[in-house]
Amino acid sequence: MLTICKSLARVFSVAVALFISVCAHADSWQEIEKQSAGQTVWFNAWGGDASANGYMQWVSEEVKKRYGITLNIVKVADAADVVKRIQSEAATGRTRKGSVDLMWVNGENFHTLKQGGLLETQWAETLPNWRYVDTNKPVREDFAVATEGAESPWGSAQLxxxxxxxxxxxxxxxxxxxxxxxxxxxxxxxxxxxxxxxxxxxxxxxxxxxxxxxxxxxxxxxxxxxxxxxxxxxxxxxxxxxxxxxxxxxxxxxxxxxxxxxxxxxxxxxxxxxxxxxxxxxxxxxxxxxxxxxxxxxxxxNVHFVAIPVNSSAKPAAKMVANFLLSPEAQLRKADPAVWGDPTVLDPTKLTAAQQQQLDAFTAGAPDAIPxxxxxxxxxxxxxxxxxxxxxxxx
Structure with a gap:
């Protein structure tokens, strides 16, 4: 009987710890949402595609309407130029109020920033909408480099x-x-x-x-x-x-x-x-x-990601934007070929039946799967x- 009681006590303590953890996370996200209101996010993203640009304009309008966040899209030709700017700011001691709050990045550029300690880390999997992510995709590594929570996935791609x-x-x-x-x-x-x-x-x-x-x-x-x-x-x-x-x-x-x-x-x-x-x-x-x-x-x-520079002046709002990009609504709109057609990073089995049906309709007629x-x-x-x-x- 004593053994059973001890086992129940251990189970109860784990459950309590999990409950406290979930509540603490909820409280911390509520705090992030509160801090983000009224902030301005400078989002540096590749601007070479009209469909992607149109989608990002919609995102900008939505986060303003929903969260009071001003999202300014900075269209760049090469993410390497953004990396150089962040490196330059770090070299001159600009540890706060950087010119980049959120950026579309992956591969070599992510590797460079991560090696230099220039990215906020351990935040991606704290986003509430991470629960929808398909973790069978390479969402925890970028060109064979572990992301360690420094990047949040938001789309898939294949040559x-x-x-x-x-x-x-x-x-x-x-x-x-x-x-x-x-x-x-x-x-x-x-x-x-x-x-x-x-x-x-x-x-x-x-x-x-x-x-x-x-x-x-x-x-x-x-x-x-x-x-x-x-x-x-x-x-x-x-x-x-x-x-x-x-x-x-x-x-x-x-x-x-x-x-x-x-x-x-x-x-x-x-x-x-x-x-x-x-x-x-x-x-x-x-x-x-x-x-x-x-x-x-x-x-x-590969999977493409967004990242937050360590000297961002609007980290709470940047996380809110990254979280919105992972929402089923935003991911389904992005997957629509009439909007952009960028493949989702979400696990269809974690979506509602209606959302799965919508996603299936967007991928109908797609080319035969290539490894x-x-x-x-x-x-x-x-x-x-x-x-x-x-x-x-x-x-």
Whole structure:
């Protein structure tokens, strides 16, 4: 009897501790909500996509209406510029009232900020809407680097090609077929010039599919960099002379490639959003027979995040915005191809039946699932870009 009582006492004490923890968290979130009212958040985000910009305008209006938060969207061309600004502020001792309160970041830029101790940590999983997140997705690591609560996920992405059936009836399903297509149609393929992030993602896809042991990419490159990447450069040396302008020049962005595809200059473009093809068709920038495709072995994919710099002057409001971005309402709107079509990071099984049905409708007609290849450790990105520039960038 005594043993049973002790066991019940232990169970009761755990339950009480859990109850206290939940209540404390509720109280702390209520305090965050109270502090956030009237604050202004400067959200630095990539501004290269009209659909994403339109969505963020809606978010700005909603957090103002719901929480009294002013959300100013700073459209940037390259998140690396924001990283440099945060680093500069830290170097000059600006530990408070920084110019960035929230930022769209991942990969190499996150790695740089985290290494420098320039991000607020251990906050992401305290957001009330974290309970909806699909933790089977890589939401706790970013390019093989542990996030440690310094980033909150808000969307998924995967590199894909876009073409039209009328001009490319048989999509290449592997690297050998891509090379064969380039030989058959010289000058009609290309990719964005690295360090454009889609151009770099294309390099990653080639490396992931050509490397002898993909496991070596989960750690930072070492003295074996040349040996590991040799198959990549060998493939590019064969591919480049067959590309647009014989590989002596490259489009500046995927948006430029979209226009070149529409104008008949290219057979395919690249995107990090499989739903992007729907937008191009809806805007009548591509014909209805446009479609997305990828290599059957897989294409690199990731989760994109928002982060809070450690010197943010509006941390409570920044957390409120991040939490709203994770709400089913915001995630479903973002997943709507008519709005943006950015894939959700939420677990559909944690949504209501009506919400699941809505999400299913948004993904109907999407391209056949392509395996997602995990991206290399963030340290590979600058190394690949530097070597690519050395080999091909000065031509």
């Amino acid at each position: 894909m090609f876009i073409a039209t059936h009328s001009r490319l009836a048989d999509a290449p399903g592997d690297l050998a077929s891509l090379l064969a297509l380039a030989k058959q149609h010289p000058g009609m393929l290309s990719y964005p010039r690295p360090p454009d992030f889609i151009g770099t993602a294309f390099l990653e896809s080639l490396l992931l599919l050509r490397v002898n042991d993909p496991q070596v990419l989960t750690k930072a490159p070492d003295e074996n960099f040349a040996t590991v990447t040799a198959p990549l450069w060998d493939y590019l040396d064969k591919l480049h002379p067959l590309l647009w302008r014989k590989g002596q020049d490259f489009p500046v962005s995927a948006a430029r490639m979209d226009r070149m595809l529409a104008d008949g200059e290219l057979l395919a473009t690249l995107t990090f959003n499989p739903a992007h093809v729907t937008h191009l068709v809806k805007r009548q920038q591509l014909p209805p027979d446009a479609y997305a495709f990828g290599f059957t072995q897989g294409m690199p994919g 997602v290849l995990p991206e290399p450790n963030a340290a590979w990105i600058p190394a690949l870009e530097a070597e690519w520039t050395k080999r091909y960038g000065s031509r």
